[in-house]
Structures are given as structure tokens and as C-alpha cells.
Amino acid sequence: MDTWSYLWQGFLSVFQPQHLLFCVIGVVAGQVIGALPGIGSVSGVALLLPLTFGMDPESAIIMLTGIYYGCMYGGTVSAVLIDIPGDSAAIMTGLDGHRLALQGRGGQALFMAAVGSFIAGTFGILMLTLFAPPLARFGLRFGPPETAALMLLALTSLGWLTGESAAKGLLSALLGLFLAVIGVDSVSGRPRFTMGVIDLMDGIPFLPVVIGIFGITQVLLWLESRAQWKVMKANLGLRAILPSVQEWAVSKWAIVRGTIIGFFVGLMPGAGATTASFLSYTIERQSSRRAHLFGKGAIEGVAAPESANNAAAIAAYVPLLSLGIPGSATTAVLMGGLMLWGLRPGPLLFRDAPEFVWGLIASMYVANFLLLAVNTLAIPPMIRILSIPAPVLMAIVSVISIVGAYCIDNSVFDIWLALGAGVLGYFMHKLKIPVPPVVLGLVLGPDLETAMRQSFMLSKGSVAIFFTRPIALGLLIATALFLSAPAIGGLLRRRRSPSRQPAEGQG
Amino acid sequence: MHRSRVLVFGLVAAMLLSALAAGCTGQKKAAYPEKPIELVVPYAPGGGSDVLGRHIADIIQKEKILPQPINVVNKPGAGGQVGMSYVNTKKGDPYVILTFITGQVSGPKTVPGAVPASVFTPIARLALDEECIVVKIDSKYQTIEQLMEAAKQGEKAVSIGGTAVGQEDQMVTVMLEQASGVKFNYIPFDSGGEVMKALLGGHIDAAWANPNECVSQVDGGLAKVIAVAAPQRLKKWPDAPTLKEKGYNVVFEQFRGIVGPPEMPQEAVKVLAEAFKKLSESQDWQTRYIEKNALTSAYQGPEEFAAYMKEVDQLTTELLKALGLIK
Incomplete structure (x- = not known):
């Protein structure tokens, strides 16, 4: 049998009423779990895993995949509507998404995110169906030096997140990188800045920080201002939430670029959906003619990271199914689940249990369609969240932030961390220091450090390892171009119009 | 006045008696376990300890080895220390148990202020993982x-x-x-x-x-x-030689077992050790956990396991000294 007939069999299996039901339950549960801050896809899948023990493996994996996938869509909703990313991959979505919501275009933002996610997801699943083994081999070429270079490239996004003052942005980023250094040193095994606190040994987990710095901070700021949401009365008809022709035009290529970047970043070990969304946002802002609109409500700033994180989520299945190596934390949990049913992901799974693998792949196509439907049809009721009176909404945000922080690792320490991050975020707002660079430093810092030190261990201290490997070199050149682009651009402009130079210098 | 005092005395006596009676019958009836047992996995979902914990929970329930279910709770962090310190606070509690591996014996040695392996009550060793x-x-x-x-x-x-x-x-x-x-x-x-x-x-x-x-x-x-690095070749890959037969005296196994909190009641330890013995002898366990994960089934009861942990303790101390991680 060839790929298509296997896939056909897979679809026949998914359309059995029982499997279809579990697919629906999975995507809806995932959507809700994803929208709740803290309970992201990893803990969502881990929490629901025991419920699947009584099921047949196909129903179970269909449901769990639906949850994983639903989370990627769900994280967007809370990011756009209440500016609290439901999951780390949605941080970038909130930057412009929430601005749009405040301008009364939250429906358009969610619609664009759903469409982008759908296109990216479908592209990812098609690639998985057709080219999984060669793609997995490509992913393997990313060793420590390539990963380090990629993380460096993603860190250059800092330059575009710094807001009004470069110094303040840099300060924020350095704070993030410093926080990332706390914990046991991955090479010498010695604790750094842990002050004897056992909970700090693994470093500062970024999810509680994200919850605190977005969720708790917002509650604190509101307590001070007691402001009502300044939301325009949103028209709740389905037609009123359709993006305009112009919005489609600017988002079209953002979705395509986001999809491709997300998918390839997702193939690499450790990088994942969060890095993918950072990178695609940066590239979008960098290549856009409307760069000045980013951070103020540019719809392509929603479309690109949303497409990227969905494509990356699917890409994580490529190494799982073809090599037996999980590509993300969530797929690692899924792999644990598969072993419970006596299935071992890896090169032999396609031979030993084809009906299972193809059922899984077919269920992704179906889940993707279901989520597109859920996420467009449910926009009007979801927008109603914005008309909840502010005191009630803020009380809800406080509760779910704290519960969410605890749920990640069943840890009370994480609650304190979230509260501390909330206070930090409050003062950063007061001092007009941008928040995203802290999070970015904290997310990318540990991976960058580990990969860099592994590279130096492999090369026994020689820097050449970064320049003699084509992919690493390419990524470093891209980083250098990114960093120097504004300077070079400025220089060129100055040459062309020397007369306007003083005026520009003032601005 | 007098009457009411008698009444009060009578009431108190009756209450005491009934409480005593309830206590007695309660003690007779109280076949451990009478409520679900919490199995703490001090590592993240999806890892080796998690897979062990979930197989235990699943098979003990399916094979009806214990009358109560076992609930798996992940408390990951600090190389197992977060979960270990949690269980360490549950002194004498017969309803909390912990998955335990070699790394949890060696790990705490390098961390000042960490909970050492020796405080826990060994219950059963279940399997060996080869290197x-x-x-x-x-x-x-x-x-x-x-x-x-x-x-x-x-x-x-x-x-x-x-x-x-x-x-x-x-x-x-x-x-x-x-x-x-x-x-x-x-x-x-x-x-x-x-x-x-x-x-x-x-x-x-x-x-x-x-x-x-x-x-x-x-x-x-x-x-x-x-x-x-096993004492003999693995059944799974008989072509791969042991390091020992190639002239390098290197035998190092990673154990996987279960311990309880400090001062766990002996009765509970006995019941659980017996349950884990039954578990490790069951067909489902042998095929679905041991064989699929290419492990070596190696059950040990509480006493043997305690002695074995001491050996592991000594060996890992020497090795960590050689690594310069402890003095």
C-alpha cells in the first residue's frame, strides 16, 4: 500500500463515530486548557493522560493530539482578549492582538489567527504525511553549534522589542538573561545564585513568570487605575468579525512566512513553538513596510506568530514518529503515553502499527478542520469576555493566574514566583521598561547557554566550530545582517538625501 | 442538681465507651489501604520514572492487586529533590510513596541542604536499567x-x-x-x-x-x-559484549524502585512490598513494562532493597569524588 491508501484507511478509522467523538472532545478540551494561563499543552496532556487508560490506544491518541493541537489555538484567545498569553507560544500574539482588541478589532485578530493556524497546521500535516523521514534527517543536522546560532538569531528580536528607549530595552533583556543564569550549571553541575533554595536548582521556570508578569501585573495596574475597559461596543455578528480586504492583504504573506519558519524551526531539537513565534514575529516586523505599526495593533503581527506556533507544533511530530525522539515537551508526554499502550514511536511504528500511525495523522487533518470551525464560530461569544465588568474579570484573572501557576508542576513555590514576577512587572510598567525582552531572555537564555557550552566542549574550546559548519555560519550571517540592517539602512538613506539629514537626526 | 450531674456522667461514660468500641472495631476493620495511595514521581511527565509510575498505577488497578487505586502525582524539579523534600515532610504517612532511582541516591550528595536517600523507607526494588x-x-x-x-x-x-x-x-x-x-x-x-x-x-x-x-x-x-556495562549480555541484544568480557571491570546499573516517607508504618510497608511482588510477577507487567522497555526485572523486598541502596550509596560516593563534585 502507498501513502495515500494508508491515509485513506486512517480517515476511515477517524470517521468511526467513537473516534470522531474523542477528536471533538479533545479539541474542545484543548481549546479551553490552552486559553487558561499556565495549564498549557504539557500539563494539559499530562493531566488527562490517566483518563485515557481505559480507552483503546487509537481513541486515546486522537483525543490527546486534539488537546495538544487545541492548546495551540486556545492560547491565542486569552492573549488577544485579556493580554495574558495562555501558553508561552502565544506571548508574541498578545503584543499586537490585544491592541487590536482594545481598538474593537479583537474579532478580526482572532479570525486571522484561526485562519493562519489552519493554513500552517494543514501545511505541517501535509509535510508530515509526505516527507517525514527526509525532514527528520534534516532536523538531525542541527547540532549544538547550529542550535546556539539559531538562539542567537532569535535573541536579535530583542532589538525590535525595545520600545521607546534602547537602553531600557537592553536593561530588560539583560535582566531576563540574568534570571536565566540562576540554577544548576549544566556543565559543571554546580548551583548558581540559588542561595540554597532547592526550588531554584532547575532555574527559574518561565511559565510562572509569564503568568505573573502578564496576568498579575495587569491586576495590580488595574487596582491602581480602576479604569473600565476602553472597548468599543463590539458588533457580534459573524460578518462583523471578518477581516477587511486590506487586513487580508497584509496578512497573506505573513501567514506563508510564519508557516515556513515555524515548521522548520519546529523540526529542530529544543527550539519549538515558542522560538518559532518569536522568530517569525521579528522577521515580519523586519520585512514589513508598516514596521511602525508593530506593537500598536498590526494584524500581521498576530498572523505570523500564530501560523508559526501551529506549524512548529506539528513539526514536533516529525522526529517523534520517524526517529522515536520527541521534538517538544508535549510530544515527550505523548510518547510516555504511547509506551503505556505498548506502542513505541520510532522507525518501526509505521511497519508494526500502520493503522495506528495513519489514524493519528488523519485525525490531525480532522482536528485542524474542527478547530477552524470552533475558532471562527465561537468568536462572537468569546468577544463577550470583554464586556465582563472589570472588577469581575480581574478577580477571575487573579484566580486563574494563581491556579495556573500551581498547576504547571504542582508547586507552591511557582505561585510565589508568579506573584513576585507580577510585582516586578508592575514596577517595569511604572518605569516604562518593556516587558517582552525579560521573557525572551528567560526563554532563550538557558538553551543558548547550554548549546554554546556543548559546542565549545565538542570543539575543545575552538571558536571555529561556529564558522566551519554551513548551517551555523548561515545563521550567524543572518544574525549579523539583522543587527546591522538599521544602521546600513540609515547610512544609505543619508547618502541619498544629504539635505534631509539634520531633520532626520532630530527625530 | 444531683440528678443532672449523674446524667452528665452517664452521657460522658457512654460516649467514651462507644468511642472505645468504635476504635476497637475500627482497628479490626482497618485493612490497609483504606483510601487511595499517592505515588509521587519526582520527575516530569513522559520520563522514565513517570512511565514506571503510570504502569504501576495502571496494572495494580487492572489486576486488582490492591483494593484502592494508586494516583500518580508529578512533582518535578532539582533532579528529584522537589518531590523528595515533599515526601520527606510526610513522616509516618502510609498513603504517600515515591519512585526512586540511582540518581536520587547520588544526586543529593552534591547539593548542600538536600534530603538524602537514607531518610526514606525502602519498600521494593522493581527493575534494573542497564547502561x-x-x-x-x-x-x-x-x-x-x-x-x-x-x-x-x-x-x-x-x-x-x-x-x-x-x-x-x-x-x-x-x-x-x-x-x-x-x-x-x-x-x-x-x-x-x-x-x-x-x-x-x-x-x-x-x-x-x-x-x-x-x-x-x-x-x-x-x-x-x-x-x-552490565554483569552479563542483555537478552535483547545478545551480540553486544559486556565491558567486563572486554577486560574493563565496569558494571553499573540504574535501579528503579519504590520508597515510602521516613518512619512509614511497618504494616503498610509489608502490604505494599507484597503488592509490588505480585505486580512484578504479573504477566502484564512482564510483557508491557519490562520487555517493552528492555529492562531487567529485579524485585527485592524491603530488607534486601535497603542493603542494596547502601551499596549504591557507597559506589556513587566514590564516583562523585573522582568527578570532583564532592570532597
Whole structure:
């Protein structure tokens, strides 16, 4: 049998009423779990895993995949509507998404995110169906030096997140990188800045920080201002939430670029959906003619990271199914689940249990369609969240932030961390220091450090390892171009119009 | 007045008696366990300890080995320390147990203020996980002799990947270095999956892996086991020689077992040890957990397990000293 007939069999299996039901339950549960801050896809899948023990493996994996996938869509909703990313991959979505919501275009933002996610997801699943083994081999070429270079490239996004003052942005980023250094040193095994606190040994987990710095901070700021949401009365008809022709035009290529970047970043070990969304946002802002609109409500700033994180989520299945190596934390949990049913992901799974693998792949196509439907049809009721009176909404945000922080690792320490991050975020707002660079430093810092030190261990201290490997070199050149682009651009402009130079210098 | 005092006395007496009676019958009826047992997995979902915990919960319930279910709770962090300190606070509680591996014996030694393994109540050892040396299928080192020959060419001439610092993979590296006199370039990764990925990508020359971490890749024809640090060859890959038969006296196993909190009641320990014995003898356990994960089934009851843990304690102390991680 060839790929298509296997896939056909897979679809026949998914359309059995029982499997279809579990697919629906999975995507809806995932959507809700994803929208709740803290309970992201990893803990969502881990929490629901025991419920699947009584099921047949196909129903179970269909449901769990639906949850994983639903989370990627769900994280967007809370990011756009209440500016609290439901999951780390949605941080970038909130930057412009929430601005749009405040301008009364939250429906358009969610619609664009759903469409982008759908296109990216479908592209990812098609690639998985057709080219999984060669793609997995490509992913393997990313060793420590390539990963380090990629993380460096993603860190250059800092330059575009710094807001009004470069110094303040840099300060924020350095704070993030410093926080990332706390914990046991991955090479010498010695604790750094842990002050004897056992909970700090693994470093500062970024999810509680994200919850605190977005969720708790917002509650604190509101307590001070007691402001009502300044939301325009949103028209709740389905037609009123359709993006305009112009919005489609600017988002079209953002979705395509986001999809491709997300998918390839997702193939690499450790990088994942969060890095993918950072990178695609940066590239979008960098290549856009409307760069000045980013951070103020540019719809392509929603479309690109949303497409990227969905494509990356699917890409994580490529190494799982073809090599037996999980590509993300969530797929690692899924792999644990598969072993419970006596299935071992890896090169032999396609031979030993084809009906299972193809059922899984077919269920992704179906889940993707279901989520597109859920996420467009449910926009009007979801927008109603914005008309909840502010005191009630803020009380809800406080509760779910704290519960969410605890749920990640069943840890009370994480609650304190979230509260501390909330206070930090409050003062950063007061001092007009941008928040995203802290999070970015904290997310990318540990991976960058580990990969860099592994590279130096492999090369026994020689820097050449970064320049003699084509992919690493390419990524470093891209980083250098990114960093120097504004300077070079400025220089060129100055040459062309020397007369306007003083005026520009003032601005 | 007098009357009411009698009444009060009578009432109190009746209450005391009934309480006593209830206590007696209660004690007779109280067949442990009378409520669900919390099984703490001090590592993240999806890892080796989690897979163990979930198989235990699943099979004990399906085979009706205990009248009450076992609930798995993940408390990951600090190389198991977060979960260990949690269970350490549950002194004498018969309803909390903890998955335990070699790393939880060695890990606390390197952390000031950590909860040491010796405070816990050993209940049962269930399995042994062997350490294998794995290479990519088309590696230039097809045998352990070739690998060792290359390693002799100079300090750190051969890179070998493993999971984490100061844990099993690095300790067995030290044992092999001590036995052979070579010095490897040990590269630590965050997880077994990342080690395999670096190996298959050709970024490292060889890797340490538990059978469970490499069975997909080995059976799938992507990688090859060239030696095992086990006392005898593995049933699963009989062609791979032991390091011992190649003249390197290196035997290092990772155990997987279950312990209780400090001062756990003896009765509970007995009931649970018996339950784990039944579990480890069940067909479902043997095929679905032991065979599928390429483990060695190795049940030990509380006393034997306690003695075994002491041995592990001594061995790992020596190895960590050699690594310079403790004094």
C-alpha cells in the first residue's frame, strides 16, 4: 500500500463515530486548557493522560493530539482578549492582538489567527504525511553549534522589542538573561545564585513568570487605575468579525512566512513553538513596510506568530514518529503515553502499527478542520469576555493566574514566583521598561547557554566550530545582517538625501 | 442538681465507651489501604520514572492487586529533590510513596541542604536499567575495541554524550575511564532524547543510553549497541559484549524502585512490598513494562532493597569524588 491508501484507511478509522467523538472532545478540551494561563499543552496532556487508560490506544491518541493541537489555538484567545498569553507560544500574539482588541478589532485578530493556524497546521500535516523521514534527517543536522546560532538569531528580536528607549530595552533583556543564569550549571553541575533554595536548582521556570508578569501585573495596574475597559461596543455578528480586504492583504504573506519558519524551526531539537513565534514575529516586523505599526495593533503581527506556533507544533511530530525522539515537551508526554499502550514511536511504528500511525495523522487533518470551525464560530461569544465588568474579570484573572501557576508542576513555590514576577512587572510598567525582552531572555537564555557550552566542549574550546559548519555560519550571517540592517539602512538613506539629514537626526 | 450531674456522667461514660468500641472495631476493620495511595514521581511527565509510575498505577488497578487505586502525582524539579523534600515532610504517612532511582541516591550528595536517600523507607526494588554504549549505524567505530583504540589516541579524542552532569551517565563514564586509563570528552545533554538526536546527527561519536532510550533507534536500524556495562549480555541484544568480557571491570546499573516517607508504618510497608511482588510477577507487567522497555526485572523486598541502596550509596560516593563534585 502507498501513502495515500494508508491515509485513506486512517480517515476511515477517524470517521468511526467513537473516534470522531474523542477528536471533538479533545479539541474542545484543548481549546479551553490552552486559553487558561499556565495549564498549557504539557500539563494539559499530562493531566488527562490517566483518563485515557481505559480507552483503546487509537481513541486515546486522537483525543490527546486534539488537546495538544487545541492548546495551540486556545492560547491565542486569552492573549488577544485579556493580554495574558495562555501558553508561552502565544506571548508574541498578545503584543499586537490585544491592541487590536482594545481598538474593537479583537474579532478580526482572532479570525486571522484561526485562519493562519489552519493554513500552517494543514501545511505541517501535509509535510508530515509526505516527507517525514527526509525532514527528520534534516532536523538531525542541527547540532549544538547550529542550535546556539539559531538562539542567537532569535535573541536579535530583542532589538525590535525595545520600545521607546534602547537602553531600557537592553536593561530588560539583560535582566531576563540574568534570571536565566540562576540554577544548576549544566556543565559543571554546580548551583548558581540559588542561595540554597532547592526550588531554584532547575532555574527559574518561565511559565510562572509569564503568568505573573502578564496576568498579575495587569491586576495590580488595574487596582491602581480602576479604569473600565476602553472597548468599543463590539458588533457580534459573524460578518462583523471578518477581516477587511486590506487586513487580508497584509496578512497573506505573513501567514506563508510564519508557516515556513515555524515548521522548520519546529523540526529542530529544543527550539519549538515558542522560538518559532518569536522568530517569525521579528522577521515580519523586519520585512514589513508598516514596521511602525508593530506593537500598536498590526494584524500581521498576530498572523505570523500564530501560523508559526501551529506549524512548529506539528513539526514536533516529525522526529517523534520517524526517529522515536520527541521534538517538544508535549510530544515527550505523548510518547510516555504511547509506551503505556505498548506502542513505541520510532522507525518501526509505521511497519508494526500502520493503522495506528495513519489514524493519528488523519485525525490531525480532522482536528485542524474542527478547530477552524470552533475558532471562527465561537468568536462572537468569546468577544463577550470583554464586556465582563472589570472588577469581575480581574478577580477571575487573579484566580486563574494563581491556579495556573500551581498547576504547571504542582508547586507552591511557582505561585510565589508568579506573584513576585507580577510585582516586578508592575514596577517595569511604572518605569516604562518593556516587558517582552525579560521573557525572551528567560526563554532563550538557558538553551543558548547550554548549546554554546556543548559546542565549545565538542570543539575543545575552538571558536571555529561556529564558522566551519554551513548551517551555523548561515545563521550567524543572518544574525549579523539583522543587527546591522538599521544602521546600513540609515547610512544609505543619508547618502541619498544629504539635505534631509539634520531633520532626520532630530527625530 | 444531683440528678443532672449523674446524667452528665452517664452521657460522658457512654460516649467514651462507644468511642472505645468504635476504635476497637475500627482497628479490626482497618485493612490497609483504606483510601487511595499517592505515588509521587519526582520527575516530569513522559520520563522514565513517570512511565514506571503510570504502569504501576495502571496494572495494580487492572489486576486488582490492591483494593484502592494508586494516583500518580508529578512533582518535578532539582533532579528529584522537589518531590523528595515533599515526601520527606510526610513522616509516618502510609498513603504517600515515591519512585526512586540511582540518581536520587547520588544526586543529593552534591547539593548542600538536600534530603538524602537514607531518610526514606525502602519498600521494593522493581527493575534494573542497564547502561549501553551506542553508536550511529554507519559510525567509524563499529566495535568497542575501535572506540577504545581511538580514545587512547589522546585526551578527549572521543566525544561521548550522556544525560546531565553528576548522574548515571557521567558516573559510568568515570568508571570506564578509571578501568581503561583513557579520558573521554563527556558532553552532557538535558534528556535522553537529545542525546540520541545528537548521536544520530553525527555531532557526538558515541553515547550512553538505557535500553529504553535507544531501543527504537537500534531496532529501527539507525544506531547500534557496541557494549553494555552490565554483569552479563542483555537478552535483547545478545551480540553486544559486556565491558567486563572486554577486560574493563565496569558494571553499573540504574535501579528503579519504590520508597515510602521516613518512619512509614511497618504494616503498610509489608502490604505494599507484597503488592509490588505480585505486580512484578504479573504477566502484564512482564510483557508491557519490562520487555517493552528492555529492562531487567529485579524485585527485592524491603530488607534486601535497603542493603542494596547502601551499596549504591557507597559506589556513587566514590564516583562523585573522582568527578570532583564532592570532597
